[in-house]
Amino acid sequence: MTAKxxxxxxxxxxxxxxxxxxITSFLLSNEERVLAIDMDGQGNLTSFLTGEYDICNVFEDRTILEAILQGDARPYIIKVKENLDLIPANDFLATLPRKMFDKGLNLDALQNALKPVMEDYDWIIIDTPPALSEQTVMPLSTSSEAGSYAVVMFDGSMFAYYAIPKFLEIIEGAKERYNPSLQTAGVLFSLIDARAKENEVMIEAVDEDYPDMxxxxxxxxxxxxxxxAIEGFEGNAELKNALEYYIPFVKELKERVSQKQPQRSN
Ligand SMILES: Nc1ncnc2c1ncn2[C@@H]1O[C@H](COP(=O)(O)OP(=O)(O)O)[C@@H](O)[C@H]1O
Ligand SMILES: [Mg+2]
Incomplete structure (x- = not known):
């Protein structure tokens, strides 16, 4: 089985x-094999899944940066728990574009690094930085026979509203140029500023602009x-409460992914 x-x-x-x-990586790993990849030099996904915040030292030379430059992810995979692995990131990821240039690597560099492990997982879940840079374009350009999907995050703010079409454009570009298997799974509303009255208006606006997304x-x-982010997943007494909204989301994600057959280029 190839990873989605x-x-x-x-x-x-x-x-x-x-x-x-x-959270999606954690929940999927209850039933299937998951590789989480941190493509953001802030290393928030890395800290979130490992509880480790001293990422510069602890993961020195053991990150997605080295995996991409070496063209092989295998030596950089760490085990988080049963069925859940991670390739970490740290601040040195900022040097990726320059080092890729020096080595003559292109946007298929992540694809090449992941090739040896594609059959080892059911899901590869990738976190990206808040930028439309190589670190975002490369994951979107990574194809899989089982399908490659993008989840567009939206927090209900005006700034994010205007970021949506730009991200969709990057998705279209990656699909046309590098990854015909790429599809948008949908827009996930994460209304973490519950006080904002404007949320309703923004929900309607996004629904109207991007129907069924x-x-x-x-x-x-x-x-x-x-x-x-503080307590972690293990032995967390409020875990059930913390995951409440994510359980139906992951169910929906799985349904959408199974409905959207990978498109074959002909
Ligand atoms: N459902 C939620 N409820 C409360 N706080 C949340 C929720 N989701 C995220 N956060 C918090 O919001 C902040 C931004 O989330 P984060 O995942 O770091 O966003 P991004 O990766 O898009 O920058 C973090 O402090 C995170 O802990
Ligand atoms: Mg982040």
Whole structure:
């Protein structure tokens, strides 16, 4: 079985990309084999899944940067728990574009690094930075026979509203140029600023602009979800509460992915 790839993105920060990709990886790994990949030098997904915040030292020379440059992900995979592996990131990921240039690598560099492990997983879940740079374009350009999907994160803000069409354009570009198997799984509303009255207006606007793209599940703000970054998943007494909105989301994601057959280029 080849892994399905799901990339979480949007060029605005604070839209719950790292939290959502981390929780999705965790939940999927209850039943299937998951590789989570951190493509953001902030290393938030890395910290979220490992509880380790000293990422520069702890993961020195053991990150997605080295995996891409070496063209082989295998030596850089760490085990988080049963069925859940991670390729970490740290601040040195900022040097990726220059090092790729020096080595003459192109946007298929992540694809090449992942080739040896594609059969080892059911899902590869990728967190991206709030930028439309190589670190976002490369995951979107990575194809799989089982399909490659993008989840567009939206936090209900005006800034994110205007970031959506730009991210969709990047998705279209990656699909046309590098990855015909790429499809948009949907827009995930993570309304973590529950106080904002404008949310309703923004939900309607996005629904009207992008019909049928919104996941039915809307992630709402929860202190227990926020505390996952502190408490972790293991032995967390409020875990059930923290995951409440994500359980139906992951169910929906799986349904959408199984309905969207990979498109074959002919
Ligand atoms: N459902 C939620 N409820 C409460 N806080 C959340 C929720 N989702 C994310 N957060 C918090 O919001 C902030 C931004 O989330 P994060 O996942 O880092 O976004 P991004 O990766 O898009 O920048 C973090 O402090 C995170 O803990
Ligand atoms: Mg993040």
């Amino acid at each position: 790839i799901v990339t979480f993105g949007i060029s605005k920060g604070g839209c719950s990309k790292s939290t959502s990709s981390g 919104k996941f039915n599940t809307i992630i709402k703000r929860k202190a227990s979800t926020r505390r996952l």
